[in-house]
Amino acid sequence: MTNVEFKNAVREFQSKFKELENSVIIIENKGDVHASMQGNIIGTITALVDAAHNDEIQFSILLTVGEVLRDSLTPEAISSLTKVNLKKQLEKNVN
Secondary structure (H helix, E strand, O other): OOHHHHHHHHHHHHHHOOOOOOEEEEEEEOOEEEEEEEOOHHHHHHHHHHHHHHOHHHHHHHHHHHHHHHHHOOHHHHHHHHHHHHHHHHHHHHO
């Protein structure tokens, strides 16, 4: 799948589901993984966690992703990413 094909697939998805506020699209094709995320990150994470609570396969996927991220990021990188996200959310809520 080329980037153009993936972008077209994302556009088609978005046109069919216009009411979605948060979405994550992940497409695997012959070993290549393409991903797109739209919306508020907190809402997206909440939706993923809710899905994981209802589906043991999704739960195991989230655990695996968490382990990979934990192994690949330094404690300083994790801390700075968290601080940046919290700061942006606070600024958004204040305004």
